[in-house]
Amino acid sequence: MQAPPNFFATLADPTRLRCLALIAGERELCVCELVAALDLPQPKISRHLATMRGAGLLRDRRDAQWVLYSLAPDMPAWAKAAAVAAVAALASDSQHVEDRKRLARASRPKRAKMAQAA
Numbered sequence: 001m002q003a004p005p006n007f008f009a010t011l012a013d014p015t016r017l018r019c020l021a022l023i024a025g026e027r028e029l030c031v032c033e034l035v036a037a038l039d040l041p042q043p044k045i046s047r048h049l050a051t052m053r054g055a056g057l058l059r060d061r062r063d064a065q066w067v068l069y070s071l072a073p074d075m076p077a078w079a080k081a082a083a084v085a086a087v088a089a090l091a092s093d094s095q096h097v098e099d100r101k102r103l104a105r106a107s108r109p110k111r112a113k114m115a116q117a118a
Contacts, residue, residue, distance in 0.1 A: 002055045010055040011086050016048045021090045028070035036106035037099045066109050
């Protein structure tokens with residue numbers, strides 16, 4: 001986990017905040033889902049995800065050919081509270097509503113491990 005100023009600087013970017021809100025709402029997403037939802041190029045999304053992972057906001061896991069991102073479970077309480085508050089602030093934001101609509105329409109990969117667990 002980075003120091004608080006770096007953590008909050010990471011949260012301050014609009015694209016990273018949009019990614020965080022979608023990931024928090026879905027529990028985990030892959031890059032292709034975020035590309036479809038945010039309507040942004042894959043390299044840009046990947047770069048922002050790497051920044052958030054480096055700041056301790058996200059963790060990743062591989063599931064077949066997909067790399068799935070979720071909120072880091074080991075975030076300190078202050079960081080988790082800040083992330084939850086930031087996500088909650090976007091709940092009624094018009095751009096976030098549109099992101100969620102695009103995500104709902106997107107073609108989404110099956111998750112092999114999740115399918116095996118069911």
